[in-house]
Amino acid sequence: MTALDTTRTSSVWFVRSLAKAMRDALSAGSVTRMLVPPRETVEDAAGTKFISMPAVSPDHDLYVNKVATILASPVPGRGATVTALVPMFSVSTGRHLGTLDGATVTNLKCAAVTALVTDRCAAPDSRVLAIFGSGVQARQQFLGVSAVRELAEVRVWSRDRTRTEAFARDIRTLSAAAGAPVDVVVCDSAEQAGRGVDILSTATTSATPLPVPSELPAHVHINCMGAHTTESRELPAGLLRASVVVVEDLGTAIAEAGASHAHALELDVLVSPASAGFARRRTVFASTGCAYLDLITCAHLVSHTPTPTHA
Template sequence: MTSTPTPPAPVALVRAIQEAMCEALRDGSVGRMLLPPRETVEDASGAKFISMPAVSPDHDLYVNKVATIMPSAGAGSTVTSVVPMFSASTGRYLGTLDGATVTNLKCAAVTALVTDRCAAPDSRVLGIIGSGVQARQQFLGVSAVRDLAQVRIWSRSPAHAAAFARDIEASAAGRPVDVVVCGSAEEAGRGVDILSTATTSAVPLPIPAELPAHAHINCMGAHTTASREVPAELLRTSVVIVEDLRTAIAEAGESHAGALELGALMSEEADGFPWRRTVFASTGSAYLDLITCAHLVTSQAATGGVPEPGRDR
């Protein structure tokens, strides 16, 4: 069974997956997962073939998000991905979910989780640099946990930024959210409570020095060991959070060596984070894909869709 892509997730679904992630971090099931490093094979044309497996005895689930990233004639790349699922105890095939749907839900939910633990409770102003799919997940994730009064957007494409602004206004459903299309990245970030970056930039974005001392940044875009969206100085002077430290160092460089993993957000230490500058430097991890899949499997099983792990239909 292969699912088709779904419309943007409602806030309730994002919150439910956010809570599932929190529960898995609290109860130790993340630590009991088998999480080999992701594998990436690249050919001479620049095409990439990716495998991200994860096995959870607690969730009785084995998933492997497989993807292709193909260079296109224009800007950007074409990404195709699926997530086959199996019972970890019986080996039984449970179905295949659309990879983009799983990724988008995961990104919105983990953004909600980190933002809720790190952003000041009264945060009202969100800046977003970028206007693509991941930028939309940033709005969805942040708005799931904070009552926003203003959203500022900047993109290299003014037309894309304007379309994104219209989408936010339409999704606000009468709530008083002021959406501003900015003329520069500096304007989008100046003085905000929360800043989300979701771009393909290989050089640090011009994040303004006037960021408040309590500002929280979700850095969700391109990264390598030698390049990233945010300046190295910002990482050095902030509390940095990553999904998995081993992956972050391997894929985003030694500048992340002192970062905290998501599990630290469940401790009392994190209670002071809303009053410090924090950066969520996302590099992705298969355990979050697995938790997202587990939630979807359970909810679909309740409606007669994908069977629950370990059970016959």
């Protein structure tokens, strides 16, 4: 497996550079030239899912396929319920180039695409971020948003108070290490956390809409990153209807998140004149994931990882 400097790649600098690589790929049209079939999911009788997400890019000379298993419930003593790997091949030679850890690719991709969308949609003077959730993806939300906005306050809320307080400590440590300490507030409710914020990030496993406060500012930007299906979602349907919704891929969003996303715009709108004025409107990034972003992330990781030397 290809070795990565995880300290370096999880930095704000790396997230910014990966977000720029995504923006450049969208601007140059290399994303439209990729071959990205729908993801395949096979589920067994026990509820375990086996997932395949391939993508081929002639511009990057790269074929990747993120493959994963998702257990229906934890196995005692076995740790995480998700295991993922991303083998990489050269398009021109067919040669196997290495295999990356799927969790690393996913986490960095989510942080970087959050940075890209937030930078194009959130008001330039946004200073207050609320995060619903306290897991791995919640951490990526802080990393992605803080890469593009100078935050003064971060409010955190989740249903597990202990995990929320631990997450708040992590944010304080991360922001201090980056030389940009922020005020972190652990909130007692989602309503308290979200009231009057500039940016709201949701990263939960909730199958029912979260109690998003009704008095969200008209310019608020929302990153909706949690798992959702055609029957379940983190945000109320009315909030989606009243917002400009951006997705990675429209076909995937409709198939996996339902018809409520039928009028969404794809990511490439963010690099076009059509995005002018988004910072003054209510915007929602409703992420369902797409393999073309995994491919760009893999290409960026490989190009920024030193080649091992042998004595």
